[in-house]
Amino acid sequence: MLNMQPSLLSVDSIALSFGGLLAVDRVSFAVESGQIFSIIGPNGAGKTTIFNCISGFYAPNTGNISFNGHAIEGRSSHKIAKYGLVRTFQNIRLFKEMTVLENLLVAQHNIANRNLISGIIKLPQYRKAESEALDKAEYWLYQLGLTAFANREANSLAYGQQRTLEIARCMVTEPTMLLLDEPAAGLNPKETEELDELIVQLRDMYGITVLLIEHDMKLVMNISDRILVLDQGRVIANDLPSEVQSDPAVISAYLGEEE
Amino acid sequence: MKQNFQNAIIATVLSFVLLSLTIGGLIQVEGIETTVVARPWYVVIGCTIVFIIQLFRDQLVFVFKGFGNVLKTLVRAEQIAEHAIQLKGSDRFNPLFYLTVLICLSVYPFIVSDKLWIGMFIDIYIYILLALGLNIVVGYAGLLNLGYIAFYAVGAYTYGILNHFYDFSFWLALPLSGMTAALAGIILGFPVLRLRGDYLAIVTLGFGQVLVILLRNLGSITGGPDGIGSIDRPTMFGIEFSRRAKEGGVPFHEFFGLEYNSIIKDFFFYFLALALVIFTIYVISRLVKMPIGRSWEALREDETACKSLGINSTSVKLSAFAISSFFAGLAGCFFAAKQRHISPESFEFIESVIVLAIVVMGGMGSTIGIILAAIFVAVLKDYSQDLQEYRMLIFSLILIVMMIWRPRGLFPATRPFIKLQNRQKSQECGC
Ligand SMILES: Nc1ncnc2c1ncn2[C@@H]1O[C@H](COP(=O)(O)OP(=O)(O)OP(=O)(O)O)[C@@H](O)[C@H]1O
Ligand SMILES: [Mg+2]
Numbered sequence: 001m002l003n004m005q006p007s008l009l010s011v012d013s014i015a016l017s018f019g020g021l022l023a024v025d026r027v028s029f030a031v032e033s034g035q036i037f038s039i040i041g042p043n044g045a046g047k048t049t050i051f052n053c054i055s056g057f058y059a060p061n062t063g064n065i066s067f068n069g070h071a072i073e074g075r076s077s078h079k080i081a082k083y084g085l086v087r088t089f090q091n092i093r094l095f096k097e098m099t100v101l102e103n104l105l106v107a108q109h110n111i112a113n114r115n116l117i118s119g120i121i122k123l124p125q126y127r128k129a130e131s132e133a134l135d136k137a138e139y140w141l142y143q144l145g146l147t148a149f150a151n152r153e154a155n156s157l158a159y160g161q162q163r164t165l166e167i168a169r170c171m172v173t174e175p176t177m178l179l180l181d182e183p184a185a186g187l188n189p190k191e192t193e194e195l196d197e198l199i200v201q202l203r204d205m206y207g208i209t210v211l212l213i214e215h216d217m218k219l220v221m222n223i224s225d226r227i228l229v230l231d232q233g234r235v236i237a238n239d240l241p242s243e244v245q246s247d248p249a250v251i252s253a254y255l256g257e258e259e
Numbered sequence: 260m261k262q263n264f265q266n267a268i269i270a271t272v273l274s275f276v277l278l279s280l281t282i283g284g285l286i287q288v289e290g291i292e293t294t295v296v297a298r299p300w301y302v303v304i305g306c307t308i309v310f311i312i313q314l315f316r317d318q319l320v321f322v323f324k325g326f327g328n329v330l331k332t333l334v335r336a337e338q339i340a341e342h343a344i345q346l347k348g349s350d351r352f353n354p355l356f357y358l359t360v361l362i363c364l365s366v367y368p369f370i371v372s373d374k375l376w377i378g379m380f381i382d383i384y385i386y387i388l389l390a391l392g393l394n395i396v397v398g399y400a401g402l403l404n405l406g407y408i409a410f411y412a413v414g415a416y417t418y419g420i421l422n423h424f425y426d427f428s429f430w431l432a433l434p435l436s437g438m439t440a441a442l443a444g445i446i447l448g449f450p451v452l453r454l455r456g457d458y459l460a461i462v463t464l465g466f467g468q469v470l471v472i473l474l475r476n477l478g479s480i481t482g483g484p485d486g487i488g489s490i491d492r493p494t495m496f497g498i499e500f501s502r503r504a505k506e507g508g509v510p511f512h513e514f515f516g517l518e519y520n521s522i523i524k525d526f527f528f529y530f531l532a533l534a535l536v537i538f539t540i541y542v543i544s545r546l547v548k549m550p551i552g553r554s555w556e557a558l559r560e561d562e563t564a565c566k567s568l569g570i571n572s573t574s575v576k577l578s579a580f581a582i583s584s585f586f587a588g589l590a591g592c593f594f595a596a597k598q599r600h601i602s603p604e605s606f607e608f609i610e611s612v613i614v615l616a617i618v619v620m621g622g623m624g625s626t627i628g629i630i631l632a633a634i635f636v637a638v639l640k641d642y643s644q645d646l647q648e649y650r651m652l653i654f655s656l657i658l659i660v661m662m663i664w665r666p667r668g669l670f671p672a673t674r675p676f677i678k679l680q681n682r683q684k685s686q687e688c689g690c
Binding site: 055056057076077078079081082086087089093094095096097098099101102105106107108109110112113114116119120122134138141147150151153169170173 | 542545546549550551553554556557560561563564565566567568569570571572674675676677679
């Protein structure tokens with residue numbers, strides 16, 4: 001017990017209510033480094049609210065969240081992102097009127113050379129830092145197949161490409177862990193398949209731990225190491241995909257809601 | 260058409276009420292008697308204009324769009340030139356274009372050689388300075404600041420006070436004025452930057468008003484309503500531009516063995532203002548391509564996304580406020596040195612509105628647009644001098660019309676184009 005590796009992310013009994021509505025009710029789970037961990041559940045189950053608590057947009061009423069040794073509950077979101085935990089949004093949030101490339105440069109703000117003087121007179125160290133930022137942006141554009149759109153305004157991209165760009169924008173921040181909120185929403189089956197491959201690739205090649213929200217249980221079965229099922233703010237299952245699939249509580253929650 | 264007719268009637272009735280109350284009557288005070296003179300014609304003319312505009316709204320939009328397109332084709336030539344250069348992988352800088360403009364502006368004062376015409380351009384330069392600074396906050400960071408002129412006042416009074424009480428020279432006070440204004444921006448920014456949109460606009464507007472009241476009432480420091488007088492003019496390498504120098508100094512005309520001519524002083528101010536404008540354009544054009552400038556724009560686009568990427572939105576806002584105020588402070592210091600006398604009157608709300616009108620007209624985030632708009636507005640301001648308070652109406656109208664028909668300004672900003680392939684091979688990157 002003592003020499004057990006602590007989890008990368010551990011959520012301990014968090015609760016949050018909006019007025020009278022208990023959106024998240026004493027939820028606990030732990031994500032190990034290198035896992036693809038999925039949260040599923042019907043509409044309004046509280047998935048996005050949990051994301052908002054983890055990423056600092058909401059402070060939970062009670063409970064603790066720790067990431068990589070830092071207590072992060074109630075911390076401001078930009079600090080949490082600096083610890084290496086970045087997220088995407090259910091309703092895509094790009095810098096719409098900036099170009100694709102600029103989106104990726106902005107995201108590198110914390111790694112950039114922000115010394116005003118060296119930027120204004122273009123000192124060598126500034127040029128070098130900018131050049132590296134461009135290289136990294138170029139790399140991720142290439143990896144995610146967006147190179148051709150580098151100088152297009154972000155909002156001119158197709159929906160699926162915007163989702164991909166949002167992931168690219170997370171990746172240039174060199175995160176430890178990605179939180180993806182329904183990244184497959186609005187994608188066609190082929191795009192969804194590519195996305196699944198991408199997520200696995202991010203984990204296998206770059207060692208990214210992924211916390212994934214998905215609406216559709218079938219989609220996540222193949223790629224998830226572990227699945228947490230939520231219903232009305234409560235955890236009803238936290239298990240391996242194969243176990244979750246046959247869990248009677250899960251089946252009744254899902255069938256009750258969808259049929 | 261019927262819809263338009265209805266709208267027109269409603270708008271006219273509303274304007275009738277408003278106009279009757281505002282410009283329909285003129286209060287005259289003679290001795291102890293106060294009389295109200297009715298001015299029905301003003302109301303009739305106003306109502307007629309509103310009626311016609313509302314009735315032919317659609318056609319007017321069409322005409323206005325056409326006008327915009329003509330302007331667009333005019334600037335396109337320049338944009339294409341810029342684009343071609345960017346494709347070569349260099350900066351957006353088109354040396355030939357800027358050199359031509361610079362030469363024209365440099366010979367201008369010698370050609371006109373007239374106090375008034377030079378003075379007009381100096382005023383334009385001050386407006387350009389102010390608008391470029393305000394554009395950082397409003398255009399790039401998307402924060403509406405309605406009290407911007409207060410920072411201009413801070414700069415002017417910094418020089419005024421430092422010179423009056425401590426004999427600071429212009430050149431020493433110039434950076435200090437900028438920094439004091441920046442500090443004022445940060446001090447105001449800390450509590451108010453949590454506010455968004457309309458609330459921020461109202462608080463900054465209040466700040467502008469409060470500052471003017473403070474200037475009026477802090478008599479012992481600011482000289483009250485009379486302001487501060489006999490502020491020293493700047494010197495050039497210690498050479499003065501007055502007829503007689505202070506003890507120990509040599510005036511410019513004696514130094515070069517010329518006849519004394521007061522226009523030399525105007526030339527000097529002209530080039531000083533031009534130098535400040537060039538400095539500001541260069542610094543701002545660098546800033547907006549740097550990480551700090553990108554974060555301003557990102558903040559305008561989506562604050563939540565910024566935070567999720569680890570960008571501290573408060574410090575980004577503060578940096579925009581501080582840097583924009585810095586340029587207002589520089590402009591203020593120059594203004595104090597040029598006028599030699601400053602008083603609260605120069606920093607009324609109307610000035611904030613004028614600068615905002617320039618930014619909105621010029622196309623938020625576009626430098627060339629702002630320069631052209633500054634020229635237009637400064638000239639308009641000169642010619643509308645007689646209208647006094649009604650000038651406010653004109654500038655408000657410009658703001659409203661722009662917001663409705665061309666919310667991105669007459670010259671919308673173009674996004675930087677950065678070439679990726681073989682980027683490493685070319686020496687310059689467009690960043
Ligand atoms: N800011 C808020 N104010 C009030 N209620 C909220 C707020 N955010 C979420 N809720 C409520 O909390 C509950 C959980 O919402 P949440 O967005 O977390 O669900 P979800 O699981 O992400 O659903 P979906 O699959 O539709 O995205 C819902 O009933 C929602 O209406
Ligand atoms: Mg959701």
